[in-house]
Amino acid sequence: MTDLPGIVITGASGRMGQMLIRTVLASDRARLVGCVERAGHAWVGRDVGEAMGGAAVGVVATDDPLEAFARAQAVLDFTAPAATVEFAALAAQARAVHVIGTTGLEAEHLHKIAWAAHHAVIVRAGNMSLGVNLLVQMTKKVAQALDADWDVEVVEAHHRRKVDAPSGTALMLGQAAADGRGVDLAAVRDAGRDGITGVRRLGDIGFSSIRGGDIVGEHDVIFAADGERVVLRHIATDRSVFARGALRAALWGQGQKPGEYDMLDVLGLSE
Ligand SMILES: NC(=O)C1=CN([C@@H]2O[C@H](COP(=O)(O)OP(=O)(O)OC[C@H]3O[C@@H](n4cnc5c(N)ncnc54)[C@H](OP(=O)(O)O)[C@@H]3O)[C@@H](O)[C@H]2O)C=CC1
Ligand SMILES: O=C(O)C1=N[C@H](C(=O)O)C[C@H](O)C1
Numbered sequence: 001m002t003d004l005p006g007i008v009i010t011g012a013s014g015r016m017g018q019m020l021i022r023t024v025l026a027s028d029r030a031r032l033v034g035c036v037e038r039a040g041h042a043w044v045g046r047d048v049g050e051a052m053g054g055a056a057v058g059v060v061a062t063d064d065p066l067e068a069f070a071r072a073q074a075v076l077d078f079t080a081p082a083a084t085v086e087f088a089a090l091a092a093q094a095r096a097v098h099v100i101g102t103t104g105l106e107a108e109h110l111h112k113i114a115w116a117a118h119h120a121v122i123v124r125a126g127n128m129s130l131g132v133n134l135l136v137q138m139t140k141k142v143a144q145a146l147d148a149d150w151d152v153e154v155v156e157a158h159h160r161r162k163v164d165a166p167s168g169t170a171l172m173l174g175q176a177a178a179d180g181r182g183v184d185l186a187a188v189r190d191a192g193r194d195g196i197t198g199v200r201r202l203g204d205i206g207f208s209s210i211r212g213g214d215i216v217g218e219h220d221v222i223f224a225a226d227g228e229r230v231v232l233r234h235i236a237t238d239r240s241v242f243a244r245g246a247l248r249a250a251l252w253g254q255g256q257k258p259g260e261y262d263m264l265d266v267l268g269l270s271e
Helices: 015-026 067-068 081-094 105-118 128-145 168-181 240-253 262-268
Strands: 008-012 031-036 074-075 099-100 121-124 150-157 189-191 207-209 217-224 228-236 259-261
Touching: 008 015, 008 067, 015 168, 015 240, 031 067, 067 081, 067 128, 074 081, 074 240, 081 099, 081 105, 099 240, 105 121, 121 168, 121 262, 128 168, 128 217, 128 228, 128 262, 150 168, 168 207, 168 217, 240 262
Parallel strands: 008 031, 008 074, 074 099, 099 121, 121 259, 150 207, 189 207
Antiparallel strands: 150 217, 217 228
């Protein structure tokens, strides 16, 4: 039992944090050894099972990430960009595999994460589900097969509490379409149409975001031509698909060389 990889969960009280706690506790391949919340959070000092309204599980939430990471083989991190950058440095210091699900990361954050990956294994993906990562590969293949007369639009829908747009998944899908076409996404990205936009630019990849209610996560990649359309779709109905992927990544990362990996590596879908 104690030989199983020890897992720490950051942002433990969050939507994903709580799903990750349940997933790790239910697993016979890993054990929960720590949960992190920020200083002053109501969960700090409390057993996380009780904090979730159930029975005690023997893990007390802490506001000391380094102490927790030092006891772990992997950190599952679905928090916010500034926190994730801080955790990347600490996980590298503790030589723990850092699984990053956080989205909304900008160039400055990615740069710091890349530095941490010189010293530790980092697995980062805007979406950890098997289905979305298959969709990424399908999107690349369809984009390879179709020319720029097929307009590419990525449409995503999420719950009302999501703070970043386009979603990390939408950006992965847009990147896959750009890779398939052999173009630079930054040069063709079109997000946020409003007002007199002018006609659509040939070759652009468009992004649209819907926010409402409790939508877990829905993504369409639309290839639209004159007279026909191809639509690739993924619908997540339960956050457990992300949590299972994250735990799989943590286990896969054990024994890998330091570096930055993604879910395509974990799932063996890289080309
Ligand atoms: N890659 C994937 O498969 C998926 C990625 N996500 C991404 O995961 C992230 C979290 O999503 P979700 O769970 O819905 O969000 P929540 O807001 O429900 O949870 C985020 C948690 O992180 C905590 N947090 C933020 N900053 C810190 C910090 N400095 N130290 C410790 N804890 C901190 C928050 O605490 P507090 O409340 O105190 O701010 C909160 O508990 C988002 O970026 C989302 O897009 C979500 C689902 C799947
Ligand atoms: O914030 C969320 O909820 C989700 N975020 C990820 C994203 O930005 O794509 C993954 C999933 O869609 C849920």
